[in-house]
Amino acid sequence: MTPSSVLILGARSDIGRAVARRFARAGASVILAARRSNELAADVSDLAIRHKVKAEAIEFDVTDGDPEAFFEALPTLPDVVVMVVGLLGDQARSETDLEAATAVMAANFTGPVAYLLAAARRLEARGSGCIVGISSVAGDRGRKSNYVYGSAKAGFTAFLSGLRNRLFGQGVAVITVKPGFVATQMTAGLKLPPLLTAQPGEVADAIWTAVEKRKDVIYIRPIWRLIMMAIQNVPEPLFKRLSL
DSSP: OOOSEEEEETTTSHHHHHHHHHHHHTTOEEEEEETTGGGGHHHHHHHHHHHOOOEEEEEOOTTSSOHHHHHHTSSSOOSEEEEOOOOOOOHHHHHHOHHHHHHHHIIIIIHHHHHHHHHHHHHHHHTOEEEEEEOOGGGSSOOTTSHHHHHHHHHHHHHHHHHHHHHTTTTEEEEEEEOOEEOSGGGTTSOOOGGGEEOHHHHHHHHHHHHHHTOSEEESSTHHHHHHHHHHTSOHHHHTTSOO
Protein backbone atom coordinates (compact mmCIF):
# COMPACT_ATOMS: atom_id res chain seq x y z
CA MET A 1 0.00 0.00 0.00
CA THR A 2 1.03 3.60 -0.55
CA PRO A 3 -0.44 5.52 2.37
CA SER A 4 -1.91 8.98 1.99
CA SER A 5 -2.11 9.74 5.73
CA VAL A 6 -0.33 8.76 8.94
CA LEU A 7 -0.93 9.23 12.66
CA ILE A 8 2.24 9.19 14.75
CA LEU A 9 1.69 8.46 18.43
CA GLY A 10 4.71 9.79 20.29
CA ALA A 11 5.66 12.35 17.67
CA ARG A 12 8.01 14.43 19.84
CA SER A 13 10.57 11.63 19.87
CA ASP A 14 13.49 11.60 17.44
CA ILE A 15 12.09 8.55 15.67
CA GLY A 16 8.60 10.05 15.59
CA ARG A 17 9.87 13.22 13.94
CA ALA A 18 11.88 11.20 11.42
CA VAL A 19 8.85 9.09 10.54
CA ALA A 20 6.79 12.26 10.04
CA ARG A 21 9.37 13.67 7.64
CA ARG A 22 9.59 10.40 5.68
CA PHE A 23 5.84 10.05 5.19
CA ALA A 24 5.42 13.74 4.37
CA ARG A 25 8.21 13.51 1.80
CA ALA A 26 6.14 10.84 0.06
CA GLY A 27 3.09 13.12 0.07
CA ALA A 28 1.19 11.73 3.04
CA SER A 29 -0.69 14.03 5.38
CA VAL A 30 0.59 13.83 8.95
CA ILE A 31 -0.99 13.98 12.40
CA LEU A 32 1.60 14.45 15.15
CA ALA A 33 0.29 13.24 18.50
CA ALA A 34 2.28 13.87 21.66
CA ARG A 35 2.32 15.39 25.10
CA ARG A 36 2.91 19.14 25.01
CA SER A 37 1.82 19.13 21.39
CA ASN A 38 2.23 22.92 21.28
CA GLU A 39 5.97 22.27 21.09
CA LEU A 40 5.42 20.68 17.67
CA ALA A 41 4.33 23.94 16.01
CA ALA A 42 7.65 24.32 14.19
CA ASP A 43 7.49 20.71 12.98
CA VAL A 44 3.96 21.19 11.65
CA SER A 45 4.96 24.34 9.81
CA ASP A 46 8.09 22.75 8.34
CA LEU A 47 6.22 19.67 7.09
CA ALA A 48 3.49 21.76 5.50
CA ILE A 49 5.83 24.21 3.80
CA ARG A 50 8.63 21.85 2.81
CA HIS A 51 6.48 18.98 1.54
CA LYS A 52 3.20 20.76 0.79
CA VAL A 53 1.13 18.32 2.83
CA LYS A 54 -1.50 18.78 5.49
CA ALA A 55 0.06 18.55 8.96
CA GLU A 56 -1.32 19.09 12.44
CA ALA A 57 -0.41 18.40 16.05
CA ILE A 58 -2.79 17.05 18.70
CA GLU A 59 -2.45 16.32 22.40
CA PHE A 60 -1.80 12.70 23.36
CA ASP A 61 -0.57 10.90 26.47
CA VAL A 62 -0.29 7.13 26.18
CA THR A 63 -0.59 6.59 29.94
CA ASP A 64 -3.22 9.19 30.75
CA GLY A 65 -6.08 9.42 28.33
CA ASP A 66 -9.15 7.79 26.81
CA PRO A 67 -8.23 5.87 23.63
CA GLU A 68 -11.83 5.72 22.42
CA ALA A 69 -12.37 9.45 22.86
CA PHE A 70 -9.01 10.15 21.24
CA PHE A 71 -9.85 8.30 18.03
CA GLU A 72 -13.40 9.59 17.93
CA ALA A 73 -12.03 13.14 18.01
CA LEU A 74 -9.75 12.63 14.99
CA PRO A 75 -10.93 14.53 11.90
CA THR A 76 -10.33 11.43 9.76
CA LEU A 77 -9.09 7.90 10.37
CA PRO A 78 -5.57 7.68 8.91
CA ASP A 79 -4.23 4.97 6.63
CA VAL A 80 -1.35 4.21 9.00
CA VAL A 81 -1.05 4.39 12.78
CA VAL A 82 2.52 4.34 14.13
CA MET A 83 3.10 3.76 17.86
CA VAL A 84 6.50 5.24 18.67
CA VAL A 85 6.07 5.74 22.44
CA GLY A 86 8.67 4.13 24.68
CA LEU A 87 10.42 4.60 28.00
CA LEU A 88 13.77 2.95 28.65
CA GLY A 89 13.78 3.69 32.35
CA ASP A 90 16.56 2.67 34.73
CA GLN A 91 16.85 -1.03 35.52
CA ALA A 92 18.38 -0.56 38.97
CA ARG A 93 15.67 1.89 39.98
CA SER A 94 12.89 -0.29 38.57
CA GLU A 95 14.08 -3.19 40.75
CA THR A 96 13.49 -1.21 43.94
CA ASP A 97 10.87 1.38 42.98
CA LEU A 98 7.48 -0.05 42.03
CA GLU A 99 6.32 3.29 40.66
CA ALA A 100 9.30 3.45 38.30
CA ALA A 101 8.76 -0.13 37.13
CA THR A 102 5.05 0.53 36.59
CA ALA A 103 5.85 3.62 34.52
CA VAL A 104 8.07 1.55 32.24
CA MET A 105 5.33 -1.07 31.84
CA ALA A 106 2.67 1.55 31.15
CA ALA A 107 4.70 3.42 28.53
CA ASN A 108 5.91 0.34 26.68
CA PHE A 109 3.02 -2.10 27.01
CA THR A 110 -0.31 -1.32 28.65
CA GLY A 111 -0.68 2.19 27.24
CA PRO A 112 0.30 1.34 23.65
CA VAL A 113 -1.91 -1.76 23.71
CA ALA A 114 -4.96 0.26 24.78
CA TYR A 115 -4.53 2.79 21.98
CA LEU A 116 -3.73 0.24 19.28
CA LEU A 117 -6.76 -1.86 20.20
CA ALA A 118 -8.90 1.23 19.67
CA ALA A 119 -7.18 1.89 16.35
CA ALA A 120 -7.51 -1.74 15.27
CA ARG A 121 -11.27 -1.81 15.78
CA ARG A 122 -11.72 1.22 13.55
CA LEU A 123 -9.35 0.08 10.82
CA GLU A 124 -10.93 -3.36 10.79
CA ALA A 125 -14.40 -1.86 10.47
CA ARG A 126 -13.18 0.19 7.50
CA GLY A 127 -11.44 -2.84 6.01
CA SER A 128 -8.08 -1.19 5.33
CA GLY A 129 -5.05 0.29 7.02
CA CYS A 130 -1.79 -0.49 8.74
CA ILE A 131 -0.62 -0.50 12.36
CA VAL A 132 3.08 -0.13 13.13
CA GLY A 133 4.41 -0.82 16.61
CA ILE A 134 7.99 -0.09 17.61
CA SER A 135 9.06 -2.85 19.95
CA SER A 136 12.64 -3.83 20.80
CA VAL A 137 15.21 -6.59 20.52
CA ALA A 138 15.25 -6.36 24.33
CA GLY A 139 11.98 -8.28 24.26
CA ASP A 140 13.47 -11.28 22.45
CA ARG A 141 14.94 -12.67 25.68
CA GLY A 142 15.08 -11.34 29.21
CA ARG A 143 18.53 -10.16 30.30
CA LYS A 144 19.52 -8.88 33.72
CA SER A 145 20.69 -5.52 32.35
CA ASN A 146 17.18 -4.44 31.26
CA TYR A 147 14.63 -7.13 32.07
CA VAL A 148 11.88 -4.75 33.27
CA TYR A 149 11.99 -2.80 30.01
CA GLY A 150 12.59 -6.02 28.08
CA SER A 151 9.60 -7.78 29.60
CA ALA A 152 7.33 -4.87 28.66
CA LYS A 153 8.62 -4.98 25.09
CA ALA A 154 8.25 -8.77 25.03
CA GLY A 155 4.60 -8.32 25.93
CA PHE A 156 4.20 -5.67 23.24
CA THR A 157 5.82 -7.93 20.64
CA ALA A 158 3.44 -10.75 21.58
CA PHE A 159 0.49 -8.36 21.39
CA LEU A 160 1.45 -7.20 17.89
CA SER A 161 1.90 -10.80 16.78
CA GLY A 162 -1.54 -11.76 18.04
CA LEU A 163 -3.14 -8.66 16.55
CA ARG A 164 -1.52 -9.40 13.19
CA ASN A 165 -2.89 -12.94 13.36
CA ARG A 166 -6.41 -11.70 14.20
CA LEU A 167 -6.48 -9.02 11.50
CA PHE A 168 -5.05 -11.18 8.74
CA GLY A 169 -7.54 -11.23 5.90
CA GLN A 170 -9.35 -8.15 7.21
CA GLY A 171 -7.41 -5.66 5.08
CA VAL A 172 -5.30 -4.42 8.01
CA ALA A 173 -1.55 -5.04 8.24
CA VAL A 174 0.33 -5.08 11.56
CA ILE A 175 4.07 -4.50 11.52
CA THR A 176 6.49 -5.12 14.39
CA VAL A 177 9.64 -2.99 14.30
CA LYS A 178 12.73 -3.99 16.29
CA PRO A 179 15.29 -1.21 15.89
CA GLY A 180 18.11 -2.34 18.17
CA PHE A 181 20.22 0.62 19.28
CA VAL A 182 19.14 3.98 17.84
CA ALA A 183 21.01 7.24 18.30
CA THR A 184 18.30 9.31 20.01
CA GLN A 185 17.83 11.48 23.07
CA MET A 186 16.70 8.36 24.96
CA THR A 187 20.07 6.69 24.42
CA ALA A 188 22.17 9.85 24.79
CA GLY A 189 25.09 9.21 27.10
CA LEU A 190 25.27 5.48 26.33
CA LYS A 191 28.31 4.09 24.54
CA LEU A 192 26.71 2.49 21.50
CA PRO A 193 28.60 0.37 18.93
CA PRO A 194 28.36 2.07 15.51
CA LEU A 195 27.79 -1.20 13.63
CA LEU A 196 24.70 -1.92 15.72
CA THR A 197 23.35 1.63 16.02
CA ALA A 198 20.80 3.00 13.56
CA GLN A 199 19.91 6.63 12.96
CA PRO A 200 16.29 7.85 13.31
CA GLY A 201 16.08 8.48 9.57
CA GLU A 202 17.19 4.93 8.91
CA VAL A 203 14.35 3.65 11.09
CA ALA A 204 11.86 5.90 9.30
CA ASP A 205 12.97 4.67 5.87
CA ALA A 206 12.62 1.05 6.98
CA ILE A 207 9.12 1.70 8.35
CA TRP A 208 8.01 3.34 5.10
CA THR A 209 9.30 0.36 3.08
CA ALA A 210 7.66 -2.11 5.47
CA VAL A 211 4.31 -0.34 5.12
CA GLU A 212 4.53 -0.29 1.32
CA LYS A 213 5.45 -3.98 1.18
CA ARG A 214 3.21 -5.02 4.09
CA LYS A 215 5.99 -6.79 5.95
CA ASP A 216 5.37 -8.46 9.30
CA VAL A 217 8.48 -8.14 11.50
CA ILE A 218 11.55 -6.07 10.69
CA TYR A 219 14.93 -5.60 12.34
CA ILE A 220 16.31 -2.25 11.23
CA ARG A 221 19.82 -3.64 10.89
CA PRO A 222 19.76 -7.33 9.83
CA ILE A 223 22.69 -8.19 12.09
CA TRP A 224 20.34 -7.85 15.08
CA ARG A 225 18.29 -10.80 13.85
CA LEU A 226 21.41 -12.97 13.96
CA ILE A 227 22.52 -11.63 17.34
CA MET A 228 19.15 -12.24 18.96
CA MET A 229 18.83 -15.66 17.36
CA ALA A 230 22.14 -16.61 18.96
CA ILE A 231 21.07 -15.21 22.35
CA GLN A 232 17.73 -17.02 22.19
CA ASN A 233 19.46 -20.33 21.53
CA VAL A 234 21.83 -20.22 24.51
CA PRO A 235 20.71 -22.99 26.91
CA GLU A 236 19.19 -21.59 30.10
CA PRO A 237 21.72 -23.29 32.46
CA LEU A 238 24.47 -21.37 30.64
CA PHE A 239 22.47 -18.22 29.91
CA LYS A 240 21.73 -17.49 33.56
CA ARG A 241 25.47 -17.33 34.22
CA LEU A 242 26.11 -14.75 31.52
CA SER A 243 26.37 -11.00 32.11
CA LEU A 244 24.23 -9.48 29.36
